[in-house]
Amino acid sequence: xxLPQAREPFQFCTRLSLQEATGLAARxxxxxxxxxxxxxxxxxYHHTHRFLQEHQYLTPEPPNDFAYWVTEVxxxxxxxxxxxxxxxxxxxxxxxxxxxxxxxxxLYLKAHPPTGLRRARPEEAFHFIRTISVIFPTPYRVSxxxxxxxxxxxxxxxxxxxxxxESRLRLERGKNDFSFWLEEACAEARLARAVAxxxxxxxxxxxxxxxxLRLVRxxxxxxxxxxPSPSTPTNRS
Amino acid sequence: MSVTLDSYxxxxxxxxxxxxxxxxxxxxxxxxxxxxxxxxxGGVAEILxxxxxxxxxxxxxxxxxxxxxxxxxxxxxxxxxxxxHGRAAEFSRQDFRLFLxxxxxxxxxxxxxxxxLFIHDPQPxxxxxxxxxxxxxxxxxxHVDVSDPQADLWRFLRRYIDRxxxxxxxxxxFAKPLPIRQLLIAPSIDPLAKKNEDLSEETxxxxxxxxxxxxxxxxxxxxxxxxxxxxxxxxxxxxxxAKRTVDCRLILAGGxxxxxxxxxxxxxEVREKAGKDPDILVLELPPGSDLExxxxxxxxxxxVQKSIREGFGLTVSEALWKGRPVxxxxxxxxxxxxxxxxxxxxxxxxxxxxLCIKQLLNNPAYAKRLGENGREHVRHNFLLTRHLKxxxxxxxxxxxxxxxxxx
Numbered sequence: 236x237x238l239p240q241a242r243e244p245f246q247f248c249t250r251l252s253l254q255e256a257t258g259l260a261a262r263x264x265x266x267x268x269x270x271x272x273x274x275x276x277x278x279x280y281h282h283t284h285r286f287l288q289e290h291q292y293l294t295p296e297p298p299n300d301f302a303y304w305v306t307e308v309x310x311x312x313x314x315x316x317x318x319x320x321x322x323x324x325x326x327x328x329x330x331x332x333x334x335x336x337x338x339x340x341x342l343y344l345k346a347h348p349p350t351g352l353r354r355a356r357p358e359e360a361f362h363f364i365r366t367i368s369v370i371f372p373t374p375y376r377v378s379x380x381x382x383x384x385x386x387x388x389x390x391x392x393x394x395x396x397x398x399x400x401e402s403r404l405r406l407e408r409g410k411n412d413f414s415f416w417l418e419e420a421c422a423e424a425r426l427a428r429a430v431a432x433x434x435x436x437x438x439x440x441x442x443x444x445x446x447x448l449r450l451v452r453x454x455x456x457x458x459x460x461x462x463p464s465p466s467t468p469t470n471r472s
Numbered sequence: 473m474s475v476t477l478d479s480y481x482x483x484x485x486x487x488x489x490x491x492x493x494x495x496x497x498x499x500x501x502x503x504x505x506x507x508x509x510x511x512x513x514g515g516v517a518e519i520l521x522x523x524x525x526x527x528x529x530x531x532x533x534x535x536x537x538x539x540x541x542x543x544x545x546x547x548x549x550x551x552x553x554x555x556x557h558g559r560a561a562e563f564s565r566q567d568f569r570l571f572l573x574x575x576x577x578x579x580x581x582x583x584x585x586x587x588x589l590f591i592h593d594p595q596p597x598x599x600x601x602x603x604x605x606x607x608x609x610x611x612x613x614x615h616v617d618v619s620d621p622q623a624d625l626w627r628f629l630r631r632y633i634d635r636x637x638x639x640x641x642x643x644x645x646f647a648k649p650l651p652i653r654q655l656l657i658a659p660s661i662d663p664l665a666k667k668n669e670d671l672s673e674e675t676x677x678x679x680x681x682x683x684x685x686x687x688x689x690x691x692x693x694x695x696x697x698x699x700x701x702x703x704x705x706x707x708x709x710x711x712x713x714a715k716r717t718v719d720c721r722l723i724l725a726g727g728x729x730x731x732x733x734x735x736x737x738x739x740x741e742v743r744e745k746a747g748k749d750p751d752i753l754v755l756e757l758p759p760g761s762d763l764e765x766x767x768x769x770x771x772x773x774x775x776v777q778k779s780i781r782e783g784f785g786l787t788v789s790e791a792l793w794k795g796r797p798v799x800x801x802x803x804x805x806x807x808x809x810x811x812x813x814x815x816x817x818x819x820x821x822x823x824x825x826x827l828c829i830k831q832l833l834n835n836p837a838y839a840k841r842l843g844e845n846g847r848e849h850v851r852h853n854f855l856l857t858r859h860l861k862x863x864x865x866x867x868x869x870x871x872x873x874x875x876x877x878x879x
Contacts, residue, residue, distance in 0.1 A: 249491055249494070251491065251495060251861060251865055252865075253655060253656075253657075253862055253865040253866065253869055254655065254656040254657075255653060255654065255655050255656065255869075256641065256644045256647050256654040256655075256656055258647070258649045258654070260644070260645075275875070277875040277876075303811065307812050307813075307818075358645060358802070358803055358804070359802060359807065360645070362644035362645060364644055364656065365875065366875070367865070367869050367875055367876075367877065368875065368876050368877065369495070369865055369868050369869070369877045369879060370876065370877065370878045370879065371494060371495065371498065371878070371879035372879075373490075373491075373494060374494070389487070390487065391487035391488060391490070391491045392487070393491060394491075
């Protein structure tokens with residue numbers, strides 16, 4: 236059986252990034268907090284997602300830059316753990332993420348005032364950096380689940396990154412692009428939910444790609460009658 | 473065999489190269505000019521040698537010009553370099569005049585027509601005075617650490633730097649506040665260069681045999697110029713502390729002693745400190761010992777870079793690329809290359825370095841994991857292909873001031 240065609244094709248885009256210095260650097264936690272509140276959203280995005288992208292081969296613990304610096308440079312392990320365990324996947328915007336990070340620092344400083352006195356060596360200061368994202372389409376434009384799976388296998392990690400992280404959080408589209416297309420254009424609500432419920436922050440990007448591929452291929456096989464659907468009764472008891 | 477973009481496919485994968493090609497589609501025909509002060513020797517020339525033909529292969533019109541200057545000019549700019557790194561130097565008005573005259577002469581003879589011009593380091597920085605006449609977007613690509621420059625020299629250079637559209641620094645801690653945009657691009661290593669290419673076990677064995685390095689004990693290696701800032705004496709102390717509990721052999725290999733009086737002094741101190749210890753081998757490598765460095769790194773159980781001060785410290789990426797676990801000081805650009813306990817170990821003292829060496833020698837599985845992570849980190853972040861991609865991105869960023877740029 237041929238696969239149903241999506242109402243709208245899915246255009247795989249990709250996103251490459253360049254870093255720009257802001258000239259701001261913190262050596263203490265109060266300074267970190269002050270700049271965290273003041274810098275543009277693209278800076279918060281950079282420091283909460285850079286590690287993830289640069290260390291995409293690591294599992295399963297990619298910390299954000301703030302957590303890493305507080306832990307490894309200032310030696311504040313408890314605060315580092317708190318910053319690290321902020322559940323980014325539950326937050327829908329950079330504003331919300333900034334607020335949660337700032338609150339965590341504030342509460343910790345109130346409860347442990349001496350922490351505010353810790354000072355990094357000048358060469359280990361925390362430098363605030365902005366990400367410039369350049370977004371452009373790839374040649375992959377697909378209209379059914381098989382085409383989607385083939386393209387997903389061929390695109391770069393950056394494309395995955397763009398459709399999963401950047402569109403959801405930084406561009407504030409609420410959910411990742413894949414789930415949005417699967418639900419709106421393919422009427423695949425269950426598959427869309429399964430993809431949306433993956434926590435991209437606790438997988439490597441390659442694992443994430445393989446998990447989504449497995450889900451999509453399984454559903455394509457069900458639609459083509461190559462394997463039974465878990466939601467429909469089969470003749471096997 | 474000439475190197476093309478496809479030569480990198482087995483190393484970085486098709487997807488990465490495809491993406492560079494898609495991006496370059498948007499920049500086809502752009503005229504890009506690089507200007508620096510030397511055609512051979514040094515990291516900048518090495519990178520441009522590969523980068524310029526690759527940009528052309530991608531459909532841009534890329535050129536590379538080298539400024540000409542007399543011996544006196546290069547002596548002045550050598551002192552510029554030292555003073556930018558915080559080593560005091562005195563400059564006369566004549567020095568500054570010679571710098572400007574040489575730049576003006578080059579501006580008259582070089583063809584500066586391009587949509588984007590990358591002017592590398594201070595030597596040709598005053599070419600920017602031609603910007604109003606030539607047009608184009610001008611970028612000052614600074615490869616040196618200017619975080620703590622000599623004030624009078626920096627004031628002088630600022631008259632020119634401030635006229636650029638943007639500056640590029642290798643790391644945020646090397647930058648200085650400027651009124652222009654400051655982009656960040658780390659340097660890179662070329663995985664196809666002799667210093668980094670894969671070697672067979674047979675070649676490694678042959679090279680170590682020739683160098684007289686036995687392999688009966690795990691090798692702890694630091695490869696660096698014999699320079700006090702690389703702290704070879706501290707490496708010997710750390711090694712001796714580690715050796716109390718785990719048997720190993722130290723290799724200190726490097727050059728810089730034959731043509732540099734300070735280097736020979738440091739080498740003499742190293743030899744004295746090593747004494748007659750049969751487990752410390754001090755090797756003087758002549759310039760161009762790329763194969764030897766490659767083989768020594770690949771044969772090592774742990775690679776150390778215990779610098780007191782460092783530029784970007786790209787030797788760390790070279791070591792990580794060989795999948796070796798690295799213990800390095802948290803200075804200069806090294807923390808960008810090593811995330812502590814993820815892709816290597818960072819230390820801040822002799823005792824700390826000794827502890828890291830012991831941890832790695834006593835835990836081969838941990839050492840292997842850090843080494844593998846380190847290699848992947850370099851694959852994704854410090855290879856020439858990433859550098860090439862970022863040059864393309866700079867061309868786009870110069871034309872768009874915003875944070876999110878849809879093409």
